Amino acid sequence: MRKRIIKFLFLVIVPCVNFFSCAKEIDFEQADDFEISPVIESSLIFFDEPASSFFTSSAEIISIKDSISIEVFNNDFVVDNLIKADFVFEATNSINRTFQIQVDFINDADQQVHSFTLQALSSTDGSDLLSNYIEVFEGDELDALKNTSKLVFTLSLLPGDTINPTTPGRIKLKSKAIFYLNIGDSI
Amino acid sequence: MRKLMMYFIIVSCCFSFSQNKQLLYGFSEIPQSLLLNPGGKITNDFYFGIPLLSHIHSNVGITGSTVYDIFANDGIDFNTKLQHAVYGMNSKDFFSANQQLEIFSGGFSFGSSYEKNQYLSFGVYQELDFIAYFPKDLAVLALEGNQNNINRPFKTSDINVTAEAISVFHVGYNKKVNNKLTFGVRGKIYSSIANINSTKNKGHFTTTNGQNNFYNHIFNLDLEARTSGLTSLTNDESDSGSVVKDLTKRVFLGGNLGLGFDVGVTRQLDEQWSMDVSLLDIGFIRHKKDIENYKIEGNYIYEGVDPIFTDTANGQTAEDYWNAIEEDFEDIFEIDTTTAKYTTWRPIKFNASLNYAFGEKKYKDCNCTRPEKSYLNSTGLQLFAMSRPKQAQLALTAYYYRRLFNGLQVKATYTIDSYSAYNVGLGMSARLGGVNFYIMTDNFLQLKNIYNAQSVSLQLGFNYIFNKNEN
Numbered sequence: 001m002r003k004r005i006i007k008f009l010f011l012v013i014v015p016c017v018n019f020f021s022c023a024k025e026i027d028f029e030q031a032d033d034f035e036i037s038p039v040i041e042s043s044l045i046f047f048d049e050p051a052s053s054f055f056t057s058s059a060e061i062i063s064i065k066d067s068i069s070i071e072v073f074n075n076d077f078v079v080d081n082l083i084k085a086d087f088v089f090e091a092t093n094s095i096n097r098t099f100q101i102q103v104d105f106i107n108d109a110d111q112q113v114h115s116f117t118l119q120a121l122s123s124t125d126g127s128d129l130l131s132n133y134i135e136v137f138e139g140d141e142l143d144a145l146k147n148t149s150k151l152v153f154t155l156s157l158l159p160g161d162t163i164n165p166t167t168p169g170r171i172k173l174k175s176k177a178i179f180y181l182n183i184g185d186s187i
Numbered sequence: 188m189r190k191l192m193m194y195f196i197i198v199s200c201c202f203s204f205s206q207n208k209q210l211l212y213g214f215s216e217i218p219q220s221l222l223l224n225p226g227g228k229i230t231n232d233f234y235f236g237i238p239l240l241s242h243i244h245s246n247v248g249i250t251g252s253t254v255y256d257i258f259a260n261d262g263i264d265f266n267t268k269l270q271h272a273v274y275g276m277n278s279k280d281f282f283s284a285n286q287q288l289e290i291f292s293g294g295f296s297f298g299s300s301y302e303k304n305q306y307l308s309f310g311v312y313q314e315l316d317f318i319a320y321f322p323k324d325l326a327v328l329a330l331e332g333n334q335n336n337i338n339r340p341f342k343t344s345d346i347n348v349t350a351e352a353i354s355v356f357h358v359g360y361n362k363k364v365n366n367k368l369t370f371g372v373r374g375k376i377y378s379s380i381a382n383i384n385s386t387k388n389k390g391h392f393t394t395t396n397g398q399n400n401f402y403n404h405i406f407n408l409d410l411e412a413r414t415s416g417l418t419s420l421t422n423d424e425s426d427s428g429s430v431v432k433d434l435t436k437r438v439f440l441g442g443n444l445g446l447g448f449d450v451g452v453t454r455q456l457d458e459q460w461s462m463d464v465s466l467l468d469i470g471f472i473r474h475k476k477d478i479e480n481y482k483i484e485g486n487y488i489y490e491g492v493d494p495i496f497t498d499t500a501n502g503q504t505a506e507d508y509w510n511a512i513e514e515d516f517e518d519i520f521e522i523d524t525t526t527a528k529y530t531t532w533r534p535i536k537f538n539a540s541l542n543y544a545f546g547e548k549k550y551k552d553c554n555c556t557r558p559e560k561s562y563l564n565s566t567g568l569q570l571f572a573m574s575r576p577k578q579a580q581l582a583l584t585a586y587y588y589r590r591l592f593n594g595l596q597v598k599a600t601y602t603i604d605s606y607s608a609y610n611v612g613l614g615m616s617a618r619l620g621g622v623n624f625y626i627m628t629d630n631f632l633q634l635k636n637i638y639n640a641q642s643v644s645l646q647l648g649f650n651y652i653f654n655k656n657e658n
Binding site (some may be wrong): 069090 | 203255333
């Protein structure tokens with residue numbers, strides 16, 4: 001009896017082990033090729049103001065300038081993985097004046113590393129006039145972006161009919177950044 | 188190729204694992220079957236488990252994709268396979284591992300000298316249980332970004348993980364009331380070695396088209412992770428020596444303690460039909476010591492910055508305005524750390540089976556009828572259910588059991604659970620002298636290519652048994 005049991009165990013266990021040992025070809029080193037390319041869009045700056053905002057008690061405001069400190073662009077993750085960025089602007093102007101928006105990119109040493117301007121063209125008949133602008137950051141511009149720690153915005157009114165408290169129309173600006181990431185090599 | 192891929196994904200989605208021990212359940216020759224039904228039938232007078240070898244159980248399972256789907260050396264781009272895997276799975280797919288190691292166990296029958304109808308069993312085992320659901324939305328966000336997913340909420344509630352290492356001290360009582368009825372209960376003391384628990388997360392991140400600007404980015408986050416037993420192991424003062432000492436202490440009731448019980452009953456319907464039911468691990472663990480909880484909570488809608496027309500009337504500059512936004516962001520992503528006590532519930536398991544025994548054992552030595560008939564075969568259906576953070580796991584098993592010789596029994600199972608339709612398992616129990624050895628594994632068909640298996644489960648052990656009937 002005992003012999004029969006041992007023989008049976010042998011017959012059962014050996015195929016079991018065989019089953020276990022069998023595995024098709026697997027290559028875990030493929031994980032080195034891991035790469036994902038998400039595209040992130042984020043709102044940037046915006047404003048929406050009537051023409052009268054460009055008039056103080058006595059005179060028209062020729063230009064407005066302000067700045068923000070921003071750490072996102074020189075964050076390690078962005079520096080390592082950002083391969084391209086687009087800044088997309090859409091200005092809607094119904095004021096009979098052309099506006100110019102200048103964006104300066106300033107680094108830690110307070111030096112300007114990049115700058116661009118866009119215009120919101122004047123609307124002669126009071127209807128909404130759309131102006132689109134895309135600033136693309138690739139190569140050197142991308143490196144400049146990754147060095148940026150401060151953005152300076154300057155909104156200027158180009159020469160034209162003087163604005164007074166009753167000047168009709170509004171100026172609107174919408175903007176977004178599109179960040180093209182490629183994550184893989186660095187992790 | 189694409190069709191093949193789809194086929195691959197669909198097929199691979201269709202199996203799964205469960206923590207079901209369908210092979211061991213009702214296998215009364217193996218003393219450890221009492222851990223699955225304290226009111227099960229008992230065939231021995233006395234047993235003790237060979238320390239550390241009496242019950243070794245491990246089970247690894249994944250639903251959705253398999254290791255083979257992603258890592259097969261088939262010339263297909265790794266990232267393509269990865270993407271297929273991500274898109275092929277959903278947030279109810281999970282990866283799970285369960286392991287048990289009996290440290291020691293034993294049992295003996297007692298009662299009146301002519302009929303020992305009661306049985307006391309006891310032991311200590313260590314258990315590791317881990318389940319992580321696939322955070323589908325976050326995986327898609329990482330893969331695609333939000334550009335093509337405007338208005339799609341990325342649910343942070345997809346994050347759902349629990350892991351626990353515990354030791355269990357248990358004593359069980361089993362009584363055969365009469366030929367029709369056997370019942371049993373088992374009391375358990377749990378000692379938690381370590382616990383991580385993040386199962387009640389809420390919230391989402393959504394990008395919607397905005398009014399003032401292109402987009403509104405909505406951050407609605409309510410995330411919490413609770414841990415016990417980890418902080419003291421990771422602090423700077425601990426070295427490997429003190430960690431081992433600390434862990435050993437926790438195994439022997441020095442951890443966060445809990446209480447629980449199992450109940451079970453077997454009912455003999457007639458000579459050949461029987462049914463049984465058990466409920467296991469109705470219990471909780473109270474985490475009081477060595478706790479560190481993390482919480483992120485907040486609501487914020489970001490639509491961009493108005494850099495020029497800030498609230499200049501109040502003297503606010505764009506810089507101030509931006510700083511305020513940055514602070515808001517920091518607030519919602521700030522991790523609050525607390526040491527609040529908490530309670531976890533053990534996953535409850537339910538088993539039930541209906542059994543039919545047939546093929547009366549014939550005795551060569553005499554043609555007489557014996558008072559207790561003995562059958563060589565049995566077959567039946569078993570139902571298993573287990574509570575899990577997102578949804579219960581269910582499994583239905585059909586089995587065939589056969590006594591081949593006095594010292595050798597085998598059982599084959601065919602299990603259908605929520606995903607799998609062809610899980611075949613095989614198990615056997617052998618006795619040579621007083622030593623009992625058993626081994627069982629399920630998903631037998633999948634073992635041909637182990638990397639393509641959705642789950643692999645193995646149980647084995649050695650016991651020393653004194654049997655009632657040496658027939």
